[in-house]
């Protein structure tokens with residue numbers, strides 16, 4: 505009954521015609537366990553969430569301690585609560601000084617919604633520039649600035665005054681003008697199949713935004729939180745955004761997002777109109793406790809230092825003539841094949857053999873892996889053997 509596929513298929517909204525349909529009873533470290541005793545290695549971290557592994561004891565303790573003190577007590581921005589305060593201060597110590605003011609929300613898409621509103625309100629401009637093939641979320645505003653046309657068509661009309669440029673193409677940057685409120689881009693495009701821009705390009709984006717008074721929003725919802733080897737991916741490009749958005753791994757397994765900017769910019773939400781962005785559950789104390797503990801674990805366990813060597817090991821072990829191209833940023837991978845069918849065969853084979861790999865939203869010829877940063881070399885070796893077998897039989 506509890507794990508009945510009939511209940512799942514009939515009474516839980518379905519988002520695809522072919523859900524993954526494995527049953528999970530508990531999860532620990534890199535492993536997911538089914539009620540039937542099946543064990544899976546989670547090589548996708550629940551899509552970019554479990555960067556410190558599932559159910560880290562320090563996170564569980566922080567959540568439990570907070571649960572015993574209080575759950576929700578008030579909407580965002582009114583009461584002084586311990587865990588949101590500590591989390592905001594922690595972020596303040598980890599981020600460049602211009603990113604000193606955090607607005608906590610509930611998800612990635614809401615973080616981007618808040619960031620877009622903030623940019624429009626601060627600049628008094630309406631035009632938004634985004635990149636083709638980007639993914640920023642599924643609510644109306646974030647969907648409007650996402651680049652996958654197929655996913656948008658049936659939901660129009662969407663936000664007006666949104667223009668798209670090609671990611672990593674400096675020639676397109678002249679599209680950014682004094683009319684542009686903001687440019688929103690993923691520092692590394694995730695669902696387009698791990699697209700890594702050049703440092704020169706990112707610096708040129710920053711420069712063009714400065715020239716035109718346009719705010720730069722970097723979406724690190726997928727590539728942030730140590731995934732690429734630095735806590736934030738933008739650190740590798742020698743630039744600082746005006747607004748940074750986080751979610752997914754930020755919460756260590758509980759739902760929380762944030763858009764982070766300067767006090768000066770964020771201040772525009774307080775008047776004319778006041779309550780420029782509001783949320784009931786944003787900054788939920790239990791989620792903040794989890795996020796804070798997650799940041800502490802990344803630091804204490806020195807996880808960032810291990811990302812590059814583990815990434816290189818996977819790249820070394822996952823070689824096969826059928827792989828057309830590999831794109832990697834730290835522990836974020838896309839493997840390209842000749843066709844979506846080959847990719848399906850591989851993903852299904854690894855699932856049957858206890859290793860979870862997955863597709864990308866906008867790039868059907870690749871599969872993704874992005875394991876917890878805590879994965880060990882032994883676990884990497886076991887997982888890569890299964891994937892190579894899968895490629896061999898695909």
Ligand code: PMP
Pocket residue numbers: 611612613614616639640641642690694695723724725726727751752
């Ligand atoms: N931005 C990026 C880069 C993402 O990868 C995602 C989720 N895949 C989102 C935004 C949306 O986050 P959420 O699903 O939490 O709304």
